[in-house]
Amino acid sequence: MKNLRLVYQGKTKDVFALENGNYLLKFKDDVTGTDGVFDPGANTVGLSIAGMGQQNLRTTVHFFELLQKAGIKTHYVGADIAEGTMEVLAAKPFGKGVEVICRRRAVGSFIRRYGAYIKEGAPLPDYVEMTLKDDDKGDPLITKEALAALSIMDEAQYEAVAAETRKITEMVAEELQKHGLELYDIKYEFGKTADGVVLIDEISAGNMRAKDQGQNVEALELTARILGLEAKNA
Numbered sequence: 001m002k003n004l005r006l007v008y009q010g011k012t013k014d015v016f017a018l019e020n021g022n023y024l025l026k027f028k029d030d031v032t033g034t035d036g037v038f039d040p041g042a043n044t045v046g047l048s049i050a051g052m053g054q055q056n057l058r059t060t061v062h063f064f065e066l067l068q069k070a071g072i073k074t075h076y077v078g079a080d081i082a083e084g085t086m087e088v089l090a091a092k093p094f095g096k097g098v099e100v101i102c103r104r105r106a107v108g109s110f111i112r113r114y115g116a117y118i119k120e121g122a123p124l125p126d127y128v129e130m131t132l133k134d135d136d137k138g139d140p141l142i143t144k145e146a147l148a149a150l151s152i153m154d155e156a157q158y159e160a161v162a163a164e165t166r167k168i169t170e171m172v173a174e175e176l177q178k179h180g181l182e183l184y185d186i187k188y189e190f191g192k193t194a195d196g197v198v199l200i201d202e203i204s205a206g207n208m209r210a211k212d213q214g215q216n217v218e219a220l221e222l223t224a225r226i227l228g229l230e231a232k233n234a
Helices: 052-069 108-114 144-149 155-177 219-227
Strands: 005-009 013-017 023-027 030-034 045-048 076-080 085-088 098-105 123-132 182-193 196-200 208-212
Touching: 023 052, 030 052, 052 076, 052 085, 052 155, 052 219, 098 155, 123 155, 144 155, 155 182, 155 196
Parallel strands: none
Antiparallel strands: 005 013, 013 023, 023 085, 030 045, 076 085, 098 123, 098 182, 182 196, 182 208
8 A cells, every 4th residue: 555554464464554554454455264165263364355355344333334323332432445445543452462253153163172062054143252362372262360470451341341241243144034044153353442442453354254044155145145235256
C-alpha cells in the first residue's frame, strides 16, 4: 500500500498504520488449512482462493454492523470493499494474542482431543475455550487460571470475554440459520482499546465452520449464502 507504514504481515491480512492513529487491515486471498484443504482452525496458510479476501471483508462488515446495531463494541470504523481494506481502532491484544473459540458441535480439534468421550458432530452448549496465538507451539489451549497467573487476562476479563463470545455466537448462528446453515464453531479475537475490551479482527468464512444438513459448505459458498450472492466455484 503506497504511503502507508506496514506494521505487521499476517497469514490472512496485512496491517498498516494510519496517520489518524487507527490501522488499516488489507484482506488477502490466503486462507488457513493443511495440504491444500481449508481449515479455519489451522495455524498455517493452506491455500489461496481468488476473491476470498474481498468476500471475507464483506462478510466481516456485514456482521460487525449487525453487532454495532445491537450495542456490541468492535474495533470497526469503516471499509473500502473495492480495495479490500478495513479501517479499525487501535487495539492492544491480550499478551501476544489470545484466540477465543465457541463450539456448538464437536468437530475439528475438539473431536481430535476428546473423541474418546464424544461422537463427532455431537451438540455442545456454546462451549468456550481459549488458545494462545503461537504457531510454533500449535496454538496451545490455556485455562482461565493460567491466563491470570501469567498476567495475560484476569479472571473478570475472562468471564466478560466468554459471555460476550456466547452472545456474539448466538447472533451469528441466527444469521446463518436464515440461510439454511448451521454454525458448528467459530473463532474470535478480542483486544483492549480506549473504549474497553472489544471484538477485533474479523467474522468471516475464514474463521467459522458451518454446514447445511450436516454437509460441508465450502468457504466461497458459505460467504455467498451469508451475503445473498451467487456462489462462484461452489
